[in-house]
Amino acid sequence: MGDDSMRGKRRTFLKQVAAGSSVAAVGSTAGCLGSLPTDLLGDEETEIEVWHGLTGGLEETFADLTVKFNRSHENVTARLVEYDSYDEVFEETMGAVTEGEPPAVSMFAEIGTRQAIDSGKFARMADVVPDLPEDDFIDPILDYYRVDGTLHSMPFNPSHAFMMINRDAFEAAGLDPDDPPRSFEGVTAAAEAMVEAGAVDNGITCPNISWFIEQWFATQNAELVNNENGRADPPTESNLTSEAAREIYEWWADLEDRGVFHVGDGWFDSENAFANGTAGILIYSTASIKTLLNRAANEGGFEADAAYLPAPGGDQTGLVIGGASLWVPEAIDDAKTSAAADYLTWLTDPVQQRTWHRETGYFPVRETTIDELEQEGWFDANPDYGVVFDQLADSESTTATQGATIGPFPQVRTEIEGIWTAIEDGTPVEEAMADGKERVDDLLTTYVDEAL
Numbered sequence: 001m002g003d004d005s006m007r008g009k010r011r012t013f014l015k016q017v018a019a020g021s022s023v024a025a026v027g028s029t030a031g032c033l034g035s036l037p038t039d040l041l042g043d044e045e046t047e048i049e050v051w052h053g054l055t056g057g058l059e060e061t062f063a064d065l066t067v068k069f070n071r072s073h074e075n076v077t078a079r080l081v082e083y084d085s086y087d088e089v090f091e092e093t094m095g096a097v098t099e100g101e102p103p104a105v106s107m108f109a110e111i112g113t114r115q116a117i118d119s120g121k122f123a124r125m126a127d128v129v130p131d132l133p134e135d136d137f138i139d140p141i142l143d144y145y146r147v148d149g150t151l152h153s154m155p156f157n158p159s160h161a162f163m164m165i166n167r168d169a170f171e172a173a174g175l176d177p178d179d180p181p182r183s184f185e186g187v188t189a190a191a192e193a194m195v196e197a198g199a200v201d202n203g204i205t206c207p208n209i210s211w212f213i214e215q216w217f218a219t220q221n222a223e224l225v226n227n228e229n230g231r232a233d234p235p236t237e238s239n240l241t242s243e244a245a246r247e248i249y250e251w252w253a254d255l256e257d258r259g260v261f262h263v264g265d266g267w268f269d270s271e272n273a274f275a276n277g278t279a280g281i282l283i284y285s286t287a288s289i290k291t292l293l294n295r296a297a298n299e300g301g302f303e304a305d306a307a308y309l310p311a312p313g314g315d316q317t318g319l320v321i322g323g324a325s326l327w328v329p330e331a332i333d334d335a336k337t338s339a340a341a342d343y344l345t346w347l348t349d350p351v352q353q354r355t356w357h358r359e360t361g362y363f364p365v366r367e368t369t370i371d372e373l374e375q376e377g378w379f380d381a382n383p384d385y386g387v388v389f390d391q392l393a394d395s396e397s398t399t400a401t402q403g404a405t406i407g408p409f410p411q412v413r414t415e416i417e418g419i420w421t422a423i424e425d426g427t428p429v430e431e432a433m434a435d436g437k438e439r440v441d442d443l444l445t446t447y448v449d450e451a452l
Contacts (some may be wrong), residue, residue, distance in 0.1 A: 046339040047077045048104035051093060053086040053324070054157075061359040069346050076339045078105075086112070086324055087410060093329075097121045102329035104340040108153070109324050110144060111409035114230060116327055117152055118407055118452060123330045125151045129341050136367050140395045143402045144321040147231060153325035154344045157362040159287040160319040160395075161215040161309045162388050163187075168302040169199035169280035180307040183314035184251045187281060191260040194280040203260035205270040206283035208420050210413035211322055213248055218320045218401045219311035220244045225444065230405040234448050238412075240419070240437035241430075247312045249429050252420060263420065275299050283309065285322065286388045289361040293384065306384035308391050318395030320403035323362060361385075363392065407447040415439045 054062050059082055066078050083089045086109035093106040097119070108116060116122050125132055134142060134151065141158045145151055163180065170177040173193040181187045191203020206212055217224050222244030225235035239245065255261035262279050264270025274282035275295035284292065289306060296304035309319065326347075328340045346352060353364035354372060364370060370389065373379060379386035395401055406412055419436035423429055 052107040114405035158323040172199035173197040200280040202262035204281040205262040205279035207264035210416040221317035224404040318401035
C-alpha cells in the first residue's frame with residue numbers, strides 16, 4: 001500500500017508554505033491543550049500524512065487550516081491526502097495499517113468507531129494527547145466517541161439531524177413558520193396543508209439514509225441494537241421490529257399514502273428538492289445549514305429556517321452525533337505521534353474550531369468556542385445555528401443518544417435502507433421490518449463469530 005500507484009483514487013494536496021501565499025501566517029497555538037513532548041521532533045522536520053474524505057468547500061477549508069498549521073510549526077508539516085469518501089479512507093487506512101505503512105492521522109466516519117477499536121491498531125487519545133481537557137469538550141460529542149469510558153479518537157467535524165422549513169410555503173398554507181411542528185403528526189398536517197395550498201409539490205423530503213432512522217430511534221430513547229446499543233458488549237441483535245421502529249416506518253408509509261412524501265435517492269436528491277422549492281420541509285444534516293440557506297435564497301427564491309427534528313408525540317430525548325473523528329495508528333513512530341498530537345491539538349483549539357464552524361456549519365467541539373461565539377453575537381446574527389445548538393444542548397445522555405457501536409455498521413446501514421425500499425415496492429411494513437431485522441442480525445452475529 002506504500003506505492004502511490006496502488007492508490008489510484010487518492011488525490012493529494014500538499015499546501016506549500018511559501019512566501020507570497022494568500023494565507024497569512026498565524027502564531028503557534030501548539031501545546032495550549034497539551035500534547036506529547038515536542039522535543040521528540042528534534043531539529044529535523046517531521047512530515048505526517050493526514051487522510052480524509054472531505055471534498056468541495058469542506059476540503060478547501062480543511063486545507064486552509066492545515067496551511068496555517070504548517071506555517072505556525074517549524075518542525076512539522078502536515079500533508080493532506082484526499083479520498084472520495086470516509087468509507088474509502090477507512091478501507092485504505094486499514095490496509096495500510098496491516099502492511100505497516102499507515103498515515104499519522106486518518107478521518108473516519110462515526111460508524112467506523114467499533115471496528116477501529118476492535119482492530120486494536122489505533123492509539124487512545126489519552127496516550128496521544130495526555131493533557132487533553134475533556135471537560136471543555138461538548139459532552140454529547142464526546143459521549144459518542146467514548147467507549148468503556150475511554151476516548152479513542154479526536155472528535156473534529158460533528159453534526160446531527162434537524163428539520164428545515166420553507167417559510168414562504170408555510171405562510172402560503174396558513175401555517176405559522178415561527179412555530180414549526182415538533183411531532184410526526186404535526187409535520188404530516190403541515191405537509192398536507194402546503195400541498196393542498198399548491199405551495200409545493202411535496203410536503204416533506206428526506207433521504208433514504210439509515211442515519212435518520214438511527215436519529216429517530218434516539219429521539220424515542222430507543223436503542224438500535226442490544227447490549228446497551230453495543231456499548232456493553234458487541235451487539236448480536238437489532239431492534240428493527242420494536243415499537244420505536246414501527247413508529248418511524250408507519251409514519252413514512254402514511255406520508256407516502258397521503259401523496260406528500262418525497263424520499264430522496266441519496267442526500268442531494270432531497271437537498272435539491274428543498275432548495276428548488278419542490279418540497280416544503282427537509283430532514284437533513286446540520287453540517288449543511290449554510291449551504292441550504294444560501295441555496296434556498298439564491299435558487300429557490302424563498303426564506304428557510306432551521307427547526308428541531310420532529311419526533312413521535314413531539315417529545316425528543318436527544319439525538320446521535322454524526323460526522324467524523326480523527327484517529328492515530330499505534331504503528332507510527334514517536335516523532336510522528338508527537339507531530340500528530342500537535343496537529344490534533346491545534347485543530348481542536350477554540351480559535352480553529354470557531355473558523356471551522358463558521359465556514360462549514362459543523363459543530364465546534366469545544367465549550368469555549370461556543371462561549372466566544374455567543375459573546376461575539378454570532379448566534380444572534382445567525383439564529384438558525386442557535387436553533388440546532390439548542391437542540392444539541394437539550395439532548396439527554398443515554399445509551400440511545402450516545403449512538404450504537406456496531407462492527408459491520410456500513411453493511412447494517414445498507415440493510416436498514418433496504419427496509420424502506422421494500423415498503424415502497426409494496427411489502428407490508430411489518431414484513432419489511434422483520435426481513436430487515438433478520439438480515440441485520442445475521443451481519444451482527446457473523447461479525448461476532450468471525451471478526452472477534
